[in-house]
Amino acid sequence: MSTNSLTKYLSCSTPLPPSTPLTCSDLKLAVLRNTPVETEGFTLALFAPNIAVSYFSTIHKLHPNNFTHILNLTVQTSTLPTPNRPFNIWAIDQPHTSQPIDRVLVPLGTLDPKPKKMYVEEYREVSVQSYKKGKTALKKEFGGYTELRSVLHDLMAVVLEAWKGKREKDDEVIMRVKGLFGNVF
Numbered sequence: 001m002s003t004n005s006l007t008k009y010l011s012c013s014t015p016l017p018p019s020t021p022l023t024c025s026d027l028k029l030a031v032l033r034n035t036p037v038e039t040e041g042f043t044l045a046l047f048a049p050n051i052a053v054s055y056f057s058t059i060h061k062l063h064p065n066n067f068t069h070i071l072n073l074t075v076q077t078s079t080l081p082t083p084n085r086p087f088n089i090w091a092i093d094q095p096h097t098s099q100p101i102d103r104v105l106v107p108l109g110t111l112d113p114k115p116k117k118m119y120v121e122e123y124r125e126v127s128v129q130s131y132k133k134g135k136t137a138l139k140k141e142f143g144g145y146t147e148l149r150s151v152l153h154d155l156m157a158v159v160l161e162a163w164k165g166k167r168e169k170d171d172e173v174i175m176r177v178k179g180l181f182g183n184v185f
Helices: 064-077 150-163 171-181
Strands: 014-016 027-034 041-047 051-054 059-061 089-091 101-107 123-129 137-142 145-147
Touching (some): 101 150, 123 150
Parallel strands (some): 089 123
Antiparallel strands (some): 014 059, 027 041, 027 101, 051 059, 101 123, 137 145
8 A cells, every 4th residue: 555545544534532432552653743832742643443533633443454554654664773863853954943843652562551751661753853745855864864764754744644624622632642642741
């Protein structure tokens, strides 16, 4: 399945009620967005089986193929080399400062309801600063790479679909979901 086939994966999903049960043990992916305005932002979370919570606090039952494909991208992303920088940040070359940092967090195993003191004991983190579809040149080379790896670019394009649309956010849903992430903030 190509990444293009994931376009509008949320709009093709089945809406679920805000009361849908979610547990940290089912968490498969969390994507957070840090900006100068919102330092603890939320973009997307995936939970087994086939559940997504979007930026707009909507809960969706994804098509199983879409869920699997996103998780496959996540697994491939988690094997990328680690730059010697805080938060494992791949910084895109941009002429502007204060660009958002999108944090992709993949649990290292099944999360316990009582989080560990250090989130790095529970998650593998890969972050992208200044992501923009089609831009891949890195601000600084590392490990011989001068371009954002295609799998990370593809994953970012997919997860940022969660920002599309305009609706009211349900802060209660977002706080409930963020509460499942442990000590990542």
